[in-house]
Amino acid sequence: MNLVIEGKSYINGSFQNCCIGIEDDKIIDVKKILKGDKHLNFGNNLILPAGSDIHVHFREPGMTHKEDFLSGSTSAAFGGISCVFDMPNTIPQTTTINELNEKISLANKKSFVDFGVYAGVTNNNIEDLGVLASKCSGFKIYLGNSTNTLKFNKKNLKDALQKISKTNKPVLFHAEDAELLLKNKSFENNLFDHLKFRPSICEFASIKDILKEAQKINLKIHICHISSIEGLELLKKRPKNITCGITPHHALLYVEKNNFLNNFFKVNPPIRSELDKEALFNALKNGTIDVMESDHAPHTIEEKEVGFDNAPSGMPGVETMLPLFLFLAKKDVISFSKVISTICEKPAEILNVSKGRIQIGKDADLIVVDIKEETRIKSEDLHSKCKWSAFEDWKAIFPRCVFIRGESVIEDNEISVSKGFGRFVGE
Secondary structure, eight states, X not given: OOEEEEEEEEETTEEEEXXXXXXXXXXXXXXXXXXXXEEEEEEEEEEEEOEEEEEEOOOTTTOTTTOOHHHHHHHHHHTTXXXXXXXXXXXXXXXXXXXXXXXXXXXXXXXXXXXXXXXXOOTTXXXXXXXXXXXXXXXXXXXXXXXXXXXXXXXXXXXXXXXXXXXXXXXXXEOOOHHHXXXXXXXOOSHHHHHHHSOHHHHHHHHHHHHHHHTTSOSOEEEOOOOOHHHHHHHTTOOTTXXXXXXXXXXXXXXXXXXXXXXXGOOSSOOOOHHHHHHHHHHHHHTSOOEEOOOBOXXXXXXXXXXXXXXOOOBOOTTTHHHHHHHHXXXXXXXXXXXXXXXXXXXXXXXXXXXXXXXXXXXXXXXXXXTTOOEEOXXXXXOSTTOOOTTTTOEEOOOSEEEXXXXXXXXXXXXXXXXXXXXXXXX
């Protein structure tokens, strides 16, 4: 075999000292002792499956001053994420086969990590979903549509889900009811206004509509970035074909802390109360939440520093998500098994990619973690173009090495592969 990696590895739910044999991109053996052409012994360092982030906005094409596949994939790699899935609200929006092909072509030339892309579902392309399925990793529906997202009317939900069910691809939802959002919308001065005008009833009503239709049809449905106690309550008894996700900012931040009266914490759905935050974090720990997703949505500092009402919603997160939770796992705030399940295992399962586990036949996507190597997040050390983080000064544990398909992607705090190393995994 080409490569053997030895260390304290996370295998079948527990850590054990063993060797991982790698050949032709794949894990081909896991044993106490193995011999290979190259042997890397990481001692007592942890060997974990690399993460997959099913929710990123790398802003290409059309908004590359904020991010592109080169900078975004660099951030992902340094955060221990080996595979990302990019959302369709770019310029142009990814809603046709030509736009899908163009985005894939751009990523193929630039990305350091493996990647997939979603096709946006709109009122106008429902008849084309079968064609789009030939290229996309899945579909995205924005029920909280607005002037800058993909227009979708919930009266088309049944028809769209029936079409998607024939494609064998998952569908992801931004679950905020557009009619309720428009009814509540008015001028906003701060985050408390933003919370007031995007109340939890918007999320509750939207999830209720999804659950109603989901009972009648068999397909994978994922509800993104749950933000409220009310949304959680609805999802506790959801059908098995429905998964749900949470972001680090909804799990760790709340609107009252330090009077978050600043534009950088403006996101959709909004960061809510401390009670919501606690409920979401507990749901993550008890298994109600399936997936951690970053919703990496960078904007420049200049864009965020305008008046609050005009400031765009979104924050970066692909580079800090796993390191934040590795630190919390070290402190026993959450278990390592839950972190690995929600960031590595379940995302790969939902998107049907051969990643997320140290297991024979899976892609050799691994990270090496020195659990003693705590650091504080500093914006100047991160790799997104936006150069800021909501988690400035928070403690984290970043991986010391990252392997994708058995290739070392990060060595000595530098990218060690050429741009375009990442492969498209969507078909």
